[in-house]
Amino acid sequence: MPPRPQNVRLYVITKGGRPMRGLRGIVACAIISGLALAGVSAPDASAQQFKKAIRFGVNRAPENLDPVTQDANPDIWAFMQIYQQLVRVNVAGDGFDPDLAERWTTSADGKTWTFSLRRNARFSTGDPVKAGDVVWSLKRAHDVKGPWQWALEPVQEIFARGDFTVVMTLKEPWAPFLADVSLFSNSVLPEKIFKDAPQDLISNKPVGSGPFMLVDWKKGEELVMKANPSYYEPGLPKTPELHLRYIPDDNARIIAVQSGEVDGVDYPPFSRVAELKRDSRLDTQLNPSTAVNHLTVNIREAPLNNVKVRKALAYATDRYAIVRAVCFGYCTPATTFLPQTTPYFNKSSKGYPYDVAKARELLKESGVPTPLPLKLLYRSGDAVAAPTAVALKAMWAKAGVDLELEPLDRAAATQRYRSNQAARRLRTWLHREPVVPQRLPHPGNGRPAGAWAAGDEPREAPPDLLHDPGHCPQRLSPDLAVPLPVHHRHRQEDEGVRADGNGAVALQERHGRGVRAPSWIR
Secondary structure, X not given: XXXXXXXXXXXXXXXXXXXXXXXXXOOOOEEEOOOOOOOOOOOXXXXXXXXXXXXXXXXXXXXXXXXXXXXXXXXXXXXXXXXXXXXXXXXXXXXXXXXXXXXXXXXOOXXXXXXXXXXXXXXXXXXXXXXXXXXXXXXHHHHOOOOOHHHHOOEEEEEEOOOOEEEEEEOOOOOOHHHXXXXXXXXXXXXXXXXOOOHHHHHHOOOOOOOEEEEEEEXXXXXXXXXXXXXXXXXXXXXXXEEEXXXXXXXXXXXXXXXXXXXXXXXXXXXXHHHHHHOOOOEEEEOOOOEEEEEEEOXXXXXXXXXXXXXXXXXXXXXXXXXXXXXXXXXXXXXXXXXXXXXXXXXXXXXXXXXXXXXXXXXXXHOOOOOEEEEEEEEOOOOOHHHHHHHHHHHHHHHOEEEEEEEEOHHHHHHHHHOOOOOEEEEXXXXXXXXXXXXXXXXXXXXXXXXXXXXXXXXXXXXXXXXXXHHOHHHHHHHHOOOEEEEEEOEXXXXXXXXXXXXXXXXXXXXXXXXXXXXXXX
């Protein structure tokens, strides 16, 4: 067994390589090869050259580039290159930096927010970003049905005051408002291009003000972006081209990065980490992750509407065994649905210990027949979900549960889940930081519990209050036994690499022995 790190997220950079600067947002868990990032490092930083094109191998291809109606990770990675939002999460993940808005103010009652826009921000078409574009984009995000439509629920009115001021009024003071505004779903698009455009144009020919713009897209193969010549930050991005290449097979992606065919890949299997760390051409780094692998359960229908059944499943799950067998030690057992990287993580939460006898007792008390037949939905081919599902089947059988495994392709699994047809689904949730836990799993929610419904937290709750377990939804979650957390992916710090609040990674430029400003790959 490898030593258990304090936290896990994977990156590999060739020793002496120089990462690019100016990219906003690519990976959740990745290997990055400096073979193609920078060439051989030199003592004189000015002599180093940035690569003309970065090729990144992804396990899932982007499908739709409308930030309002889509939320798949590969789509989000493209969104964050092409679009901008009013504000963005800072490098430390504990606050916000200006993006399209260079400054903002809040009224004394906390219900009116005024954003002053940059006057030099331009779309890739060369047209200036004006308040009307922001108002139209946010109203669309508020009104159009989409997976993140709820993020603007607190908003009562959005209007422009001149060309460079946007005012938003809220129904009530809302502590996480800036976090909501910074979401990818609240990206800004040019009104004059898309106001009367068909959905197909928004989905397939995006236009934004971010550092890159789409130039070519062979769906299911490769998406190519080039630097936006109108980007407001002078000299950025320094890498002219960014390629997202679809390589679904885990082993094929690793071969591609080892051979130099691509410069980086996402989601390397845990089983290959030790091998990658031994590769002298690569510098493997394990960094902060906000991922929490968990089970969502539909608590609106029998038998999982019975809390004793849900608690029985929690007791029947040996999280330590899953961490050892599935994650090869590069995770830690989860005790709550929030990641350990958020400032609101409840360190005192003990979670459910592995106790088969207690699980059997609870099933008996619940009155359900045993063996209890249940189905578990998970994505086929997932290097973590598939072996976890097999492990759960064996573990739960000891408690009196006959678990039928149902692997589906990603699209089918997502459709079943969102249409409330999935009783249980094994999945990973990537949180943003700073996370204010104002929403929590709730029996009355429209989706299988594990989606989010309004919680009972004070809308103006200060961080100190939310750190108190007595006031945190994490205290309620174990009582409901939903969702059922399995494990956290964690980190092992390495000089020159940091993660922002979105789980994005900052590869810092190194000049001799010094470290300069972060280079973003979200």
